[in-house]
Structures are given as structure tokens and as C-alpha cells.
Amino acid sequence: MTDGSGAATTATVVPVTSPDDPSQVADQGADQVARQGADPGPATPGAPAPPAALGLRGLWKKFGDKIAVAGIDLDVPAGSFFGLVGPNGAGKTTTLSMATGLLRPDFGTAHVLGTDLWAHPDEAKARLGILPDGVRLFDRLTGAQLLTYAGLLRGLDRSTVAERTEELLVAMDLTADRDTFVVDYSAGMTKKVALASAMIHAPRVLVLDEPFEAVDPVSAANIRDILHSYVDGGGTVVVSSHVMDLVQRMCSHVAIIAGGHVLDAGTVDAVRGEQTLEDRFVELVGGRRGTEGLAWLRTSSDSG
Amino acid sequence: MVAHLVRLRLRLLANTLRRSVWQTIGLCFAALYGLTVVGFFVAASIAGGRTDPVLTGQVLTVVGAVVVLAWWVVPLFAFGMDATLDPMRFVTFAIPRRRLLAGLAVAGVVSVPAAATLLAALGSSFAWASDPLALLAALLGAVAALALCVVGSRATTTALAPLLDSRRYREILMVVAIVPLLLIGPAVAWLSSGAEKSVGPEGVTVTASGPGPALLEALTRVADVVAWTPFGAPWAFAGAVHDGAWWLLLARIAVVVVTLGAAWWVWDRALARALVSPPHSSSGPKVRGLGWFARLPATPTGAVAARCATYWVRDPRYAVSLAVVPLLPVALAVVGLSTGAGTGLLLVVAPLTAFILGFGISNDVGYDHTAFALHVATGLPGRADRWGRVLPVVVVGAPLVVAMAVAATGAAGRWDALPALLGLSLGVLGASLGTSSAVSARLVYPVPKPGESAFKTPQGATVATLVAQSVAFLVVLALVLPTLALALAAILGAPAGFGWAAVAVGLATAAGALVVGVRWGARVYERRLPDLLAQVTAFR
Numbered sequence: 001m002t003d004g005s006g007a008a009t010t011a012t013v014v015p016v017t018s019p020d021d022p023s024q025v026a027d028q029g030a031d032q033v034a035r036q037g038a039d040p041g042p043a044t045p046g047a048p049a050p051p052a053a054l055g056l057r058g059l060w061k062k063f064g065d066k067i068a069v070a071g072i073d074l075d076v077p078a079g080s081f082f083g084l085v086g087p088n089g090a091g092k093t094t095t096l097s098m099a100t101g102l103l104r105p106d107f108g109t110a111h112v113l114g115t116d117l118w119a120h121p122d123e124a125k126a127r128l129g130i131l132p133d134g135v136r137l138f139d140r141l142t143g144a145q146l147l148t149y150a151g152l153l154r155g156l157d158r159s160t161v162a163e164r165t166e167e168l169l170v171a172m173d174l175t176a177d178r179d180t181f182v183v184d185y186s187a188g189m190t191k192k193v194a195l196a197s198a199m200i201h202a203p204r205v206l207v208l209d210e211p212f213e214a215v216d217p218v219s220a221a222n223i224r225d226i227l228h229s230y231v232d233g234g235g236t237v238v239v240s241s242h243v244m245d246l247v248q249r250m251c252s253h254v255a256i257i258a259g260g261h262v263l264d265a266g267t268v269d270a271v272r273g274e275q276t277l278e279d280r281f282v283e284l285v286g287g288r289r290g291t292e293g294l295a296w297l298r299t300s301s302d303s304g
Numbered sequence: 305m306v307a308h309l310v311r312l313r314l315r316l317l318a319n320t321l322r323r324s325v326w327q328t329i330g331l332c333f334a335a336l337y338g339l340t341v342v343g344f345f346v347a348a349s350i351a352g353g354r355t356d357p358v359l360t361g362q363v364l365t366v367v368g369a370v371v372v373l374a375w376w377v378v379p380l381f382a383f384g385m386d387a388t389l390d391p392m393r394f395v396t397f398a399i400p401r402r403r404l405l406a407g408l409a410v411a412g413v414v415s416v417p418a419a420a421t422l423l424a425a426l427g428s429s430f431a432w433a434s435d436p437l438a439l440l441a442a443l444l445g446a447v448a449a450l451a452l453c454v455v456g457s458r459a460t461t462t463a464l465a466p467l468l469d470s471r472r473y474r475e476i477l478m479v480v481a482i483v484p485l486l487l488i489g490p491a492v493a494w495l496s497s498g499a500e501k502s503v504g505p506e507g508v509t510v511t512a513s514g515p516g517p518a519l520l521e522a523l524t525r526v527a528d529v530v531a532w533t534p535f536g537a538p539w540a541f542a543g544a545v546h547d548g549a550w551w552l553l554l555a556r557i558a559v560v561v562v563t564l565g566a567a568w569w570v571w572d573r574a575l576a577r578a579l580v581s582p583p584h585s586s587s588g589p590k591v592r593g594l595g596w597f598a599r600l601p602a603t604p605t606g607a608v609a610a611r612c613a614t615y616w617v618r619d620p621r622y623a624v625s626l627a628v629v630p631l632l633p634v635a636l637a638v639v640g641l642s643t644g645a646g647t648g649l650l651l652v653v654a655p656l657t658a659f660i661l662g663f664g665i666s667n668d669v670g671y672d673h674t675a676f677a678l679h680v681a682t683g684l685p686g687r688a689d690r691w692g693r694v695l696p697v698v699v700v701g702a703p704l705v706v707a708m709a710v711a712a713t714g715a716a717g718r719w720d721a722l723p724a725l726l727g728l729s730l731g732v733l734g735a736s737l738g739t740s741s742a743v744s745a746r747l748v749y750p751v752p753k754p755g756e757s758a759f760k761t762p763q764g765a766t767v768a769t770l771v772a773q774s775v776a777f778l779v780v781l782a783l784v785l786p787t788l789a790l791a792l793a794a795i796l797g798a799p800a801g802f803g804w805a806a807v808a809v810g811l812a813t814a815a816g817a818l819v820v821g822v823r824w825g826a827r828v829y830e831r832r833l834p835d836l837l838a839q840v841t842a843f844r
Contacts, residue, residue, distance in 0.1 A: 102681065102837060104834040125682065128681070130681040135677040135841075136754060138672075138678065139755075140614065141611065142590070145594055145595060148597045148607075150678060150682065152602055152603070153604050153608070153678065158602035179591055179593075183754075198681075
């Protein structure tokens with residue numbers, strides 16, 4: 001037990017200076033852009049490098065004595081489907097909150113398509129669609145009202161809001177519950193209506209914290225299709241998730257975060273190499289225990 | 305099982321103490337206060353028992369019946385306040401029902417209110433100290449009464465749990481509960497005035513010589529009836545013994561035993577049903593169309609206004625303060641008539657309503673809780689947020705306050721006071737709305753979260769709440785002071801010019817406070833946007 005966790009701590013504390021790739025974090029930006037050029041993505045090779053959809057530099061956040069995010073540098077190339085993975089408490093939600101204007105960083109900057117978010121929040125936020133994790137919604141509104149509210153807050157006109165509300169309700173399979181109060185929605189429906197309200201103003205960058213949690217498989221597949229066509233149309237999606245298989249299948253790029261640091265980032269194929277993403281993740285993050293112990297739980301041992 | 309649940313209960317009590325030092329200190333003060341009240345009650349009943357045990361017994365019967373009734377009814381309104389022994393939490397543990405029931409019953413006794421009730425009941429039994437047999441009966445009655453309290457309250461809450469699971473019924477109950485709460489004061493005033501009138505001209509001696517004969521007669525009659533109800537019967541054991549009415553005693557014991565048995569049976573049945581039917585969210589009410597969103601302008605400000613207007617009706621935390629408004633004149637009229645202050649007291653209604661409405665949005669971001677993240681994420685301009693929250697209250701509040709002022713002056717027959725009252729009421733409305741807009745961007749304090757009981761006080765909120773509310777109150781008071789002075793002068797008989805001056809100053813105060821408050825609030829809001837969200841997020 002103690003051995004396992006000891007190994008885990010070493011792995012999470014020294015990642016930045018890890019010998020395999022010392023330049024990894026420092027040269028993140030250049031690295032990313034170079035890879036981006038090689039990708040069959042929407043960016044034209046040879047043209048001046050487009051600004052990253054999200055550019056994070058030296059983000060720090062401390063809550064009391066606990067350092068949640070300890071100097072994160074990360075570039076999300078425009079037009080990528082970017083997965084952010086990490087164990088529980090790795091700082092994913094904190095990072096995404098600071099990258100989207102929901103949480104003021106202690107240090108560091110965040111740029112959205114080249115605009116400094118914390119210097120020009122209005123301009124940057126207009127290009128962002130956000131699905132935060134663990135916040136309430138205005139749940140005394142019906143689903144249709146909530147979407148209308150989100151659209152009007154973004155300054156859209158009435159007919160555009162009405163049109164997009166209808167289309168989003170259909171896309172999220174919520175038409176039958178359009179007049180039900182969000183407080184009476186199931187967890188998956190709540191997630192879907194929150195996702196819809198993040199997309200209503202046609203943002204350039206979508207930042208989704210755990211978008212598939214509690215969502216049924218059919219809706220999840222529909223949402224994945226929507227996100228893929230959004231990326232094909234030039235948009236950028238950032239999702240955080242625990243589900244490695246999903247990220248490996250769905251995303252073009254991935255960053256592995258643990259203990260408030262970026263352990264590795266790049267295209268999914270570059271990060272995972274010959275392994276599956278899950279194996280690579282466990283290798284980087286550590287903390288796997290042997291299967292010893294809990295012998296009594298094996299029902300075949302027939303002791304109880 | 306009994307031992308386990310009692311230990312669980314004690315552990316939960318101890319853990320609340322360990323959460324913070326201030327909470328422990330607060331609880332100590334609460335306990336001290338409770339002990340003092342119980343002590344006074346016991347001392348009063350013992351003193352009463354010395355002079356007139358029969359009369360004291362009658363008073364104790366009536367008071368005791370109210371206590372038992374409160375035990376049965378209050379938890380229905382105050383749902384979610386103490387869910388530590390909620391049967392639903394034991395569903396997955398496969399505990400035989402009989403043992404669970406016994407355990408829950410005994411553990412229900414281990415609580416602060418139960419301890420206070422038991423102490424008060426046992427202590428007040430010593431009103432019969434002069435008659436040992438009656439004393440014994442009173443002590444037994446006290447224990448029986450506590451059993452009735454605990455089993456009865458569990459029976460009503462468990463049996464009505466399916467109803468309380470429905471969000472709509474819960475919210476309606478919550479708003480309805482405000483009615484008795486608000487009418488307690490006037491009821492006391494009315495009763496005491498009844499006592500004075502029954503005494504007649506020598507009313508001055510009332511306090512010295514005790515209540516008058518008419519009141520005594522009424523009390524005897526009420527006590528006789530109450531003693532036959534399940535709520536009053538256990539408290540009347542001693543009275544029957546004292547009178548030597550053994551058949552009466554037997555009948556009262558029968559009432560208690562039958563009630564106890566019935567309550568136990570209901571609880572058992574309800575628990576059996578609850579354990580196999582987990583709570584399900586029934587499909588709630590629906591609203592066709594977009595409501596206010598379709599009617600108000602399609603701008604960010606209009607959208608916030610539409611959302612706030614929807615919440616004033618839909619969210620019980622707002623609706624409770626709206627429900628108070630129509631009750632205010634009733635309460636004030638009763639107090640005014642019974643205390644002899646006359647209908648003049650009605651003049652307070654309009655400014656008071658204006659203050660309640662304006663103060664209602666003084667912690668609006670706290671009420672939003674983390675749903676406020678939507679405003680942060682959309683980069684909503686501060687002006688849109690502030691005006692959107694203020695406008696529905698202005699649009700509904702101003703005509704309402706004017707109508708109340710007119711009605712009150714009419715009812716009080718003081719048409720001469722109308723201009724002064726109008727100026728004061730509108731001034732208070734504008735000043736309190738402006739102050740709320742500014743303060744709510746700066747000071748946020750925890751309130752019941754969306755969906756929680758409106759009567760629940762969040763833990764560790766007292767100081768922040770006190771600071772924010774007194775700051776807001778003092779600012780409002782300072783702003784309306786000139787208007788208040790002019791209006792008071794006019795109402796108390798100064799020349800009519802004062803009244804019209806009050807109108808002018810009141811309207812100027814309202815407009816100025818509103819514009820400045822909203823502007824300043826908007827600037828602070830934009831600067832502190834993420835910090836506001838961080839604050840409400842910390843309220844979990």
C-alpha cells in the first residue's frame with residue numbers, strides 16, 4: 001500500500017523535469033503548432049500560425065493551503081478536439097474555470113483565440129461556450145425558458161433565439177420535456193440542457209467539463225456527432241473526462257494532468273505511442289495497487 | 305439496533321460541535337438560553353402550584369397540548385431540518401422493520417428539543433408537589449406526553465412523506481406556514497386585550513391580582529375540552545387524580561394509550577411502505593410557452609427581468625416575502641384595534657411593504673447560488689444584471705405601494721396624510737432598491753440554497769448576514785431620513801406644505817438612490833464578477 005502511493009507521488013511531482021522530454025512543457029506552444037501543421041486539420045500548412053484556441057501560461061491557483069493548479073502551460077490548437085484527462089483532484093475543473101473566466105487565477109494568463117481573457121473578458125467570453133461542472137442551473141425555469149435565457153443573455157435577437165432553442169431541443173432529445181422545470185429533470189437531462197445553453201450563441205471554442213457524465217449512451221453518441229461536425233466546421237472543443245477509451249476514440253489531442261501539472265500533451269497518437277491511452281495514463285500518473293487484499297470479497301472463498 | 309441508532313445520534317450531535325469553535329459557542333449559548341426558558345417555565349409552574357394547583361394544572365394542560373401539537377405539525381413545514389434519522393437512509397441496510405422502528409423511536413428521544421420538552425414536562429409536574437399522588441400521575445403523564453410527541457411526529461412525517469416528496473406541495477406548505485407565524489403576535493395582542501376587557505374598569509390591577517374571572521372561566525372551559533384530545537390528555541392526569549375522579553383518569557389514560565397505539569401503527573405501516581418504495585420525482589407542473597421571456601423585451605436586461613419575475617412567483621424563498629405583504633395590513637389592524645393604537649397604525653403598511661420588497665433583492669446573488677455561473681460565463685454587462693433585477697420590483701412594487709398607501713389612509717380616515725405617505729413609501733422603495741443593488745454586488749451571505757426550506761438558517765452565516773443586513777438597513781435609513789422627517793411632521797399635523805415637500809423629496813430620493821445604486825452596483829459587479837461566483841461556490 002505505502003509503496004504504491006509513494007511511487008505515485010514521485011511520478012506526479014517531477015513530471016516537468018522528467019528526463020524523457022525536458023523541453024516538453026517549456027516549448028509546448030511551438031511543439032503544438034508544429035504538430036498542428038502536420039495534422040490533416042483545418043489549418044492550412046504554410047500560413048502564419050493561427051493563435052491557439054486556448055493558450056494558458058503559468059496558471060496557478062491555491063485554495064487555502066492546498067495548491068490546486070501549480071503552473072499549467074497548455075495550448076489548445078484551433079480546430080482540435082482536445083481531451084483533458086487526469087485523476088480525481090488533478091486540477092482539471094480548476095484549470096478549465098480559470099481558462100474560461102469563472103475563477104480568477106493567482107498567477108498566469110489565459111488567451112482565447114489570441115484575446116487575453118482576464119484583460120478583455122467580454123470579447124473573450126463572446127467566443128467561448130462553457131459547460132461548468134458542479135454548478136446549479138436556474139432550475140425554476142423550464143428547459144425552453146433556460147435556453148431562451150442563455151441566448152438572450154448573449155445578446156441574440158428573439159427570432160434567432162427561438163429558432164436555435166427549437167433546434168437544440170431536438171438535437172438533445174428534450175422536446176418532450178421542453179415545458180418541464182429543469183429542477184424536475186434527471187441528471188442526464190440537466191447535463192444536456194446545460195450543454196445546449198453553452199452552444200446557443202455559436203461560440204468558436206467550446207469548453208466542456210465532464211459533458212458525458214450521467215448522459216445515456218444514445219444521447220452521448222448524438223452529442224459526439226454534434227461535437228465532431230462542430231470541429232469539422234472549424235470550431236474547437238475542449239472536454240475533460242475520466243474515460244480514457246472515450247478520449248482516445250473521440251479526441252485529436254490530449255493533455256494528461258495530475259497534481260496540478262501537465263504531465264504530457266500533444267496529439268493523441270503522439271501521447272499514447274504504442275500503448276493505449278489508458279496504459280500511458282496509468283504509467284504517467286502511477287498509483288496502481290496490486291490485487292492483494294480484500295480476499296474475503298471473493299465469493300468463491302465461501303467464508304460467510 | 306436501539307443502541308446503534310442512539311450512538312449514531314450522539315455521534316452526529318458531537319460532530320456538529322467539532323465543525324467549528326464558533327458553532328460550539330453558538331450552541332452553548334442556545335443551550336443556555338433553552339435551559340433558562342425551561343427553568344423559568346418550571347419555576348413559574350411550581351410557584352403557580354403553590355397558590356392554586358388546579359388553575360396551574362389547567363394552564364399546563366393547554367400549554368402542553370400546544371407543545372404536542374407543535375411536535376406533530378412543525379416538522380411538516382420545517383422539512384429537511386433534521387434528516388439524521390430519515391428512514392430512507394436505512395433502506396439499503398436490510399434491518400428488520402420492528403427493530404428499526406424501536407431504534408428510531410428511542411433515538412428520536414435523544415435530541416435537543418426532546419430533552420428540553422422532557423425537562424420542562426417533568427419539572428412542571430412539581431406544580432403538584434402538595435399532592436404526592438397527583439405528582440406521581442403528573443410525572444407519568446410527562447413521560448407519556450414525550451412518547452406522544454416523538455411517536456406522533458414520526459408518524460405524521462413518515463405518513464405524509466410521499467406528499468412532502470412532491471416539490472410542489474412542499475413549497476406550497478412552506479408559503480402557507482408563514483400565515484400562522486405572522487399571526488402569533490396579533491393573536492397574543494387580541495387575547496390579552498380580551499383579558500383586559502373582561503376585567504373591566506379596574507384593568508390596572510390585572511397584573512397585580514392575576515387574570516379576571518371571565519378569563520378564568522374561559523380557561524376552565526378550554527382546558528376541559530383540551531383534556532379530552534390526544535394532545536392534552538397526558539397533561540390532565542394529575543388534575544383527575546387531584547379531584548379523585550378515577551374514571552376520568554382512566555378515560556384519559558385510555559385516550560393516550562389508544563392514540564399512542566394508533567400513531568405507532570400508522571408509523572409502522574408508513575415505514576413499511578417507505579422502505580419498499582424509494583422516492584421518485586413525479587412529473588411536476590408544466591408551463592406552456594416562454595412566460596415572461598416572450599413578453600419582456602428581447603435584450604439581456606429584459607431577459608434578467610423575465611427570469612427574476614418568474615422567480616418571485618416560482619421560488620418559495622422569494623414567494624414567502626410576497627406572501628407576507630397581504631398579511632401585513634391584517635396583522636397591523638388587529639394589533640392596532642386591540643391595543644387601542646387605532647387604525648392609525650395602518651399607515652405603516654405602505655412604507656413597510658416598500659421596504660420588504662426593496663430589501664428582497666439585497667442578497668440576490670446569494671439566492672442565485674452557483675447558477676450565477678451563467679451570468680459570469682456569458683459576460684453579462686453589470687448594468688443589464690442590476691437593472692434586470694430591479695425593474696420587476698419597481699414595475700410591480702410602485703403601483704402596489706401606492707394602492708396600499710391610498711387604502712390605508714382611507715381605512716384610517718386620514719386623507720390629509722396621503723401625500724406624506726405616498727412620498728415616504730415611494731422614497732423607501734427607491735432607496736431600498738438602490739441600496740440592495742449596490743450592497744448585493746459587494747456583500748454576499750449564505751441563504752437557504754435553491755430547493756431548501758425557506759426557514760432554514762445556513763450554518764456559520766450569522767455574522768455575515770448580520771453585517772450585510774445592518775449595513776443595508778442603515779444606508780436605507782440614512783437615505784430616507786429627510787423624507788421621513790417631512791412625512792412624520794405632516795402626519796403629526798404640520799401644514800399641508802410638508803406633505804407635498806415629502807412627495808418631492810421622496811421621489812427625488814427614490815430616483816437618485818436607484819440610479820446611483822444601480823450604477824455603482826454595476827461597476828462593483830463587473831470588477832468582482834469571478835469573486836462573487838467564488839463566494840457563492842464556497843457556500844456549499
